[in-house]
Amino acid sequence: MAKITQQDVDYVARLAHLALDDATKERLVGEMTDILGYMDKLNELNTDTIEPMMHAQEMTNVYRDDVVKPSLNREDALRNAPQTNGEYFLVPKILEG
Amino acid sequence: MRSGETTAAEVTQSFLNRIKAVDGKVQAYTDVWEDHALRQAEKVDAKLKRGEDAGPLAAVPIGVKDVFCTKVGTTTCCSKILKGYRSPFDATIIEKLDAAGGIFLGKLNMDEFAMGSSTENSAVQITHNPWNLACVPGGSSGGSAAAIAADECAIALGSDTGGSIRQPAACCGCVGLKPTYGRVSRYGLVAFASSLDQVGPFTKDMKDMALALNVLCGLDPRDSTSSDIPVPDFTRALRDDVSDITVGLPKEYFTDALGGDVRTRVEAAVNVLKGLGAKVIDVSLPHTDYAIAVYYIICTAEASANLARFDGVRYGYRSPNVTDVRDMYVNSKTEAFGPEVRRRIMLGTYVLSSGYYDAYYLKAQKVRTLIRQDFQKAFEKCDVILTPTSPTPAFKLGEKTADPLEMYLSDIYTISVNLASIPGMSMPCGLTESGLPVGLQILGKPFDEETVLRVGYTYEQHRNLEMGVPPIA
Numbered sequence: 001m002a003k004i005t006q007q008d009v010d011y012v013a014r015l016a017h018l019a020l021d022d023a024t025k026e027r028l029v030g031e032m033t034d035i036l037g038y039m040d041k042l043n044e045l046n047t048d049t050i051e052p053m054m055h056a057q058e059m060t061n062v063y064r065d066d067v068v069k070p071s072l073n074r075e076d077a078l079r080n081a082p083q084t085n086g087e088y089f090l091v092p093k094i095l096e097g
Numbered sequence: 098m099r100s101g102e103t104t105a106a107e108v109t110q111s112f113l114n115r116i117k118a119v120d121g122k123v124q125a126y127t128d129v130w131e132d133h134a135l136r137q138a139e140k141v142d143a144k145l146k147r148g149e150d151a152g153p154l155a156a157v158p159i160g161v162k163d164v165f166c167t168k169v170g171t172t173t174c175c176s177k178i179l180k181g182y183r184s185p186f187d188a189t190i191i192e193k194l195d196a197a198g199g200i201f202l203g204k205l206n207m208d209e210f211a212m213g214s215s216t217e218n219s220a221v222q223i224t225h226n227p228w229n230l231a232c233v234p235g236g237s238s239g240g241s242a243a244a245i246a247a248d249e250c251a252i253a254l255g256s257d258t259g260g261s262i263r264q265p266a267a268c269c270g271c272v273g274l275k276p277t278y279g280r281v282s283r284y285g286l287v288a289f290a291s292s293l294d295q296v297g298p299f300t301k302d303m304k305d306m307a308l309a310l311n312v313l314c315g316l317d318p319r320d321s322t323s324s325d326i327p328v329p330d331f332t333r334a335l336r337d338d339v340s341d342i343t344v345g346l347p348k349e350y351f352t353d354a355l356g357g358d359v360r361t362r363v364e365a366a367v368n369v370l371k372g373l374g375a376k377v378i379d380v381s382l383p384h385t386d387y388a389i390a391v392y393y394i395i396c397t398a399e400a401s402a403n404l405a406r407f408d409g410v411r412y413g414y415r416s417p418n419v420t421d422v423r424d425m426y427v428n429s430k431t432e433a434f435g436p437e438v439r440r441r442i443m444l445g446t447y448v449l450s451s452g453y454y455d456a457y458y459l460k461a462q463k464v465r466t467l468i469r470q471d472f473q474k475a476f477e478k479c480d481v482i483l484t485p486t487s488p489t490p491a492f493k494l495g496e497k498t499a500d501p502l503e504m505y506l507s508d509i510y511t512i513s514v515n516l517a518s519i520p521g522m523s524m525p526c527g528l529t530e531s532g533l534p535v536g537l538q539i540l541g542k543p544f545d546e547e548t549v550l551r552v553g554y555t556y557e558q559h560r561n562l563e564m565g566v567p568p569i570a
Contacts, residue, residue: 004447008447009443011450012443012446012447012450013443015446015450016401016430016442016443016446017405017423017426017427017430018427018430018431018434018439018442018443019427019428019431020431020439024436024439028440028443031440031501031502032443032444032447034502035393035444035501035502035505036444036447036448036457038389038390038502039390039393039394039448039457039461041386041387041390042387042390042391042394042460042461042464043460044387045384045387045464045467047460047463047464047467050463050464050466050467051463051466052459052462052463052465052466053462053463053465053466053469054462055292056278056279056292056293056322056518057278057279057322057324057518057543059279059322059324062321064318072185072186076185077185077411079183079185080182080183080185080411080412080413081410081411081412082409082410082412082413082414082415083415089410089411091410091422091425092419092420092421092422092424092425093421094421094422
């Protein structure tokens, strides 16, 4: 039975890039324990010899010809960005110096 | 229209008027494209006037779930993180419907990023069920189903990852079909769970459904998961004949837990088909009990990967509270994703995290194989499988929002269909004592939407139901 702790929630939130307040974390401890506990029922099944279903349809690689086609122009590509200088996306400074 | 008795502009205006009259109560539309719709209608009328072919869906009014990229208006998935986002391109199905003469009336409400079963997770508004305004329309395509039920469009587009077309169709008493995985292009569909997502239409009846599928289905070079299997003319499947059809009833779905009006209405529908010569047999889908667990592992894992793209750099919300790049990622996501989306990102990140991958994700993929095999074996003995779409009719607004697991369990009859990648359709089969629609689900073999339509059409001709119209009308 999966028992999710506050430490688990902190760890997963860090991986997921989420900053949760204490009340949300506390609620998630309970909800994730319930939901993951429900998922534990899969352990009733022996699947040692079963192949995982990795793809929704049996398809081999789909290729196209390597031909250059028109793509998104710069104006359209930047139009929805929160911050740009008209040529690039701008983000907070990553490297000092 | 071709005889000149009415025009595309008149048809479009009448639907826009209808939206003005009822959508204040239903709240299906998040954005109405009045000017755009009337301009499209003028183009159709001009073509008709010149005697040109205006397309198979000329002047058909269409509503679009806000999960599809459209150059007109915004594309937000009803999430704060995409508020104001203007897509630089149209989804393939939008291009196809446009070329077919369809008129887009606007965008429809949904659960944020299509995560939910009641449309209550929308960051924009709450949609009300036209049959009873105190009830949910189902979800996640609740706006689409409600718009069809309230006559606010003739075709509504939806997406279905675990039942998001079929369950709201059942709740709102309309027809909703999730085609086989690969049948319809997903280019321009904002991804939720990529191995499960599929696009499909809502309509009032089977004829409209066939016409919509004729336009929507087919290979798209821009979607490598779309299939090159030839697309038939679906209107030819509208045959009033089930005399050579074997119907399978999965015993795991008709347990003692299924009671009340849903059971009696679905059983009555089965008897109608039986009376028309269909052979009815019991089939078994032994791994049914595991489907919800498998689904919520796979869909949360894939969602957590898909939603990682919302980083506040190229589009979408960026938090104003930012000092470094990590802050930008963390605060943007935390401030703009709603509670259900954050919960699923957390679950998905957990099941994919180091040490748990094999126990959850790999295990779920293996059990998914068993679930698909269940359907393959069942379809050796029958042509279609009939089930209820949902264990209950539409529930009350607010009834299940406090308990996520309870909400997940309402998808019990629809989820396996996505896991097995087969087609499924919900159509109305009557009302409960309290006047809410009940949905009959018809499942078919992969790429055999034709038999699903044929069985649905035959039932539609003989169901002898007094469904009436929603009180909102």
